[in-house]
Amino acid sequence: MELTTPNDIELLPPAEDSAATASSQLAAGGIRDAVRGLVREGRYEDAWALLRPSLLVDDDPAIWGLACRFRRTATDQGWAPSCRREVRLALLCSYESTEFVEHVRVACAAFGIALDVYAAPYGQLEQEALGVNSGLVQFAPSHVLVAPTTADLSFPSLSENPEGAVTAEVKRWRSLWDALGSRLATRVVQHGFVVPDESPLGHLALRMPGTRLSLVRELNARLGAEAGSTVLLVDVERIAATLGKRRWVDPRLWYTARQPFSYEALPSLAKATAAVLAGDVGLAPRCIIVDLDNTLWGGVVGEEGPEGIVIGDGAEGEAFAAFQEYLLALRDRGLLLAVASKNDLAAAREPFERNPSMRLRLEHFEAFVADWRPKSAQIAEIAETLGLGLDALILLDDNPAECAQVASALPMVATVPLTMPPSEFIRTLEGHVHLEASWLSTEDRVRTSSYAARRHADALRLEVASLPDFWRSLEMRGRVRPVEAKTLERAAQLTQKTNQFNLTLVRRTPEQIERLAAEPRTICRTIELEDRFAQHGIVGVAIAVPDPEEPTTAVVDTLLLSCRVIGRTAEQHLLAHLADAAIGLGYDRLRGIYVAGPRNELVSDLYPKLEFVDAGEGRWDLDLAGSTLTSEYIVEAA
Amino acid sequence: MSDTQFERRFHDILEDVLGWDVTYADADGPATVEAWDSLAQIRLVNALETAFVVRLPDSALLEEQTVGSLKQLVAERGAVR
Numbered sequence: 087m088e089l090t091t092p093n094d095i096e097l098l099p100p101a102e103d104s105a106a107t108a109s110s111q112l113a114a115g116g117i118r119d120a121v122r123g124l125v126r127e128g129r130y131e132d133a134w135a136l137l138r139p140s141l142l143v144d145d146d147p148a149i150w151g152l153a154c155r156f157r158r159t160a161t162d163q164g165w166a167p168s169c170r171r172e173v174r175l176a177l178l179c180s181y182e183s184t185e186f187v188e189h190v191r192v193a194c195a196a197f198g199i200a201l202d203v204y205a206a207p208y209g210q211l212e213q214e215a216l217g218v219n220s221g222l223v224q225f226a227p228s229h230v231l232v233a234p235t236t237a238d239l240s241f242p243s244l245s246e247n248p249e250g251a252v253t254a255e256v257k258r259w260r261s262l263w264d265a266l267g268s269r270l271a272t273r274v275v276q277h278g279f280v281v282p283d284e285s286p287l288g289h290l291a292l293r294m295p296g297t298r299l300s301l302v303r304e305l306n307a308r309l310g311a312e313a314g315s316t317v318l319l320v321d322v323e324r325i326a327a328t329l330g331k332r333r334w335v336d337p338r339l340w341y342t343a344r345q346p347f348s349y350e351a352l353p354s355l356a357k358a359t360a361a362v363l364a365g366d367v368g369l370a371p372r373c374i375i376v377d378l379d380n381t382l383w384g385g386v387v388g389e390e391g392p393e394g395i396v397i398g399d400g401a402e403g404e405a406f407a408a409f410q411e412y413l414l415a416l417r418d419r420g421l422l423l424a425v426a427s428k429n430d431l432a433a434a435r436e437p438f439e440r441n442p443s444m445r446l447r448l449e450h451f452e453a454f455v456a457d458w459r460p461k462s463a464q465i466a467e468i469a470e471t472l473g474l475g476l477d478a479l480i481l482l483d484d485n486p487a488e489c490a491q492v493a494s495a496l497p498m499v500a501t502v503p504l505t506m507p508p509s510e511f512i513r514t515l516e517g518h519v520h521l522e523a524s525w526l527s528t529e530d531r532v533r534t535s536s537y538a539a540r541r542h543a544d545a546l547r548l549e550v551a552s553l554p555d556f557w558r559s560l561e562m563r564g565r566v567r568p569v570e571a572k573t574l575e576r577a578a579q580l581t582q583k584t585n586q587f588n589l590t591l592v593r594r595t596p597e598q599i600e601r602l603a604a605e606p607r608t609i610c611r612t613i614e615l616e617d618r619f620a621q622h623g624i625v626g627v628a629i630a631v632p633d634p635e636e637p638t639t640a641v642v643d644t645l646l647l648s649c650r651v652i653g654r655t656a657e658q659h660l661l662a663h664l665a666d667a668a669i670g671l672g673y674d675r676l677r678g679i680y681v682a683g684p685r686n687e688l689v690s691d692l693y694p695k696l697e698f699v700d701a702g703e704g705r706w707d708l709d710l711a712g713s714t715l716t717s718e719y720i721v722e723a724a
Numbered sequence: 725m726s727d728t729q730f731e732r733r734f735h736d737i738l739e740d741v742l743g744w745d746v747t748y749a750d751a752d753g754p755a756t757v758e759a760w761d762s763l764a765q766i767r768l769v770n771a772l773e774t775a776f777v778v779r780l781p782d783s784a785l786l787e788e789q790t791v792g793s794l795k796q797l798v799a800e801r802g803a804v805r
Contacts, residue, residue, distance in 0.1 A: 151771055155740045184763055342785045349770045
């Protein structure tokens with residue numbers, strides 16, 4: 087297709103943008119024809135496989151418009167993308183949200199979330215949240231998105247009483263969150279406010295605490311502080327600023343249709359919202375795997391030697407160093423780093439050991455694979471070593487052929503080809519990968535050191551004769567405690583994220599666990615574990631509820647352990663405590679359930695191994711009167 | 725851009741917004757196309773503006789249009805046909 091040249095047409099947006107628009111249209115045009123061809127043949131799955139990577143990488147409104155049309159067409163034909171989690175999202179907003187909802191549906195599908203949406207009538211925020219039998223209440227959402235705009239704020243252009251104005255708005259949103267939280271077992275997600283791009287006071291506005299600009303900035307900060315770990319915030323101001331405020335808002339759309347953002351803004355807002363939801367339901371990536379030559383440094387270490395590679399000095403060297411520091415910052419927030427490189431192991435390790443300009447050191451990597459096998463084999467080994475699913479991994483590699491090999495052999499692994507100059511690596515990573523955590527718990531911060539401890543423990547395992555010797559040598563101490571306010575978040579996070587050692591795969595929000603814990607005959611426990619190498623923090627959850635038909639039977643509704651403590655007998659410690667607590671509440675039987683999922687085969691025979699008796703239909707019973715369930719290798723600490 | 729290329733691209737966009745595998749005539753508009761409601765018209769105008777890199781007048785959003793009238797508005801603003 088021939089494109090119009092800028093000289094032929096009245097330009098909008100300005101000239102420097104039109105080149106980008108034109109090239110992206112070319113890409114969109116190619117994808118459009120391919121997608122439509124596949125849809126005509128009824129091959130929706132193939133069409134989606136073609137669209138999905140572009141959606142994750144690109145915020146091009148033409149591709150997103152195409153994806154929205156595709157989703158509507160395919161859904162009408164009964165097709166739905168395969169998803170790993172479900173979210174029931176209620177939307178409370180004060181504007182025309184049809185297009186936003188369409189885009190959020192597409193974004194959620196791209197992240198693996200099956201989305202059900204209830205859009206409350208617009209402007210009915212308080213009514214829907216407070217109404218006894220409102221549509222919102224009947225919908226029973228897992229998440230409520232509160233999406234106002236700056237136009238909803240009662241801020242004058244210059245306030246006499248800035249503190250009072252901000253406090254009044256904080257109270258308004260805070261009480262809406264409280265009303266939702268207290269009446270529904272739901273997670274609240276709030277869109278932050280966009281600081282207006284017009285300023286009648288010019289740059290003076292920054293020096294005056296009462297200007298609308300200052301008030302909106304202050305409100306965002308205060309809402310962030312109020313939200314804490316319970317309410318999820320989407321920093322809409324930052325997304326709008328990244329795109330550019332003038333492109334974010336199309337005033338014409340606001341006046342004609344009450345839509346507060348442009349079509350160009352919709353993909354990034356939808357994607358950010360979906361990424362925050364994905365993080366909350368445990369779909370965020372867990373481990374970043376990096377290549378070495380021309381990814382972490384310039385040049386080939388096998389040829390230039392550990393001192394000859396480009397790192398630290400010069401334009402390229404500084405860019406590589408900055409990229410290493412960014413990766414370190416990701417590690418500090420709890421992501422794991424690993425290396426997969428086609429190199430000789432000794433040569434690959436040398437720069438980390440001998441080049442003082444390197445920011446990353448060997449101890450920062452939870453796995454380090456350098457040999458001559460295909461990348462996919464290296465990555466499979468890393469997944470195995472770390473006990474992670476392939477869908478939790480991202481590969482960064484400057485060689486697109488390696489990325490393609492991995493994408494074809496292990497399609498669950500996300501791959502990011504770093505084919506651009508190193509100065510653009512950080513932006514590329516930020517644009518491609520949506521690394522949203524719902525909360526940074528102490529456990530996240532200690533997790534990386536805990537994985538390192540696991541490697542030491544694994545090494546130790548080889549030196550001791552038997553598993554019981556190994557367990558004893560670890561000198562493990564456990565703390566089983568009732569779930570309480572400060573452990574709710576972590577307990578919920580574990581139910582969301584744990585796929586392997588998880589008997590029932592029941593996912594819960596903190597609010598749902600809080601409600602369960604308040605029931606007099608339920609038992610909700612967390613376990614904290616430490617050994618001679620590390621504090622692992624809270625690594626397991628067990629919940630028992632009364633059987634509706636046999637009130638003296640306690641059903642183990644949830645039993646799970648983080649993968650870093652599998653094979654340590656922690657489940658036995660946890661179950662022994664659960665049994666004691668059940669006896670204390672007058673139960674005479676503990677009933678275990680195993681629900682098979684894609685990755686929990688590991689625990690399919692847990693209950694029979696612990697001498698629970700087969701009661702049929704995936705149920706296993708333990709008679710509490712004659713129970714011999716004890717924990718031999720873990721000492722309960724005070 | 726030749727006439728046929730313009731037509732093809734214009735119709736691609738119509739189909740993406742209003743529904744695939746339908747042929748739209750110049751006289752078609754809200755009266756003859758069920759999917760053509762006010763939201764569809766806003767989508768249409770935005771998609772045309774992005775694809776042809778033009779800015780259409782507010783009347784394109786606010787007043788009733790047909791396939792032919794939108795084609796006219798786009799062509800007038802520079803997309804060569």
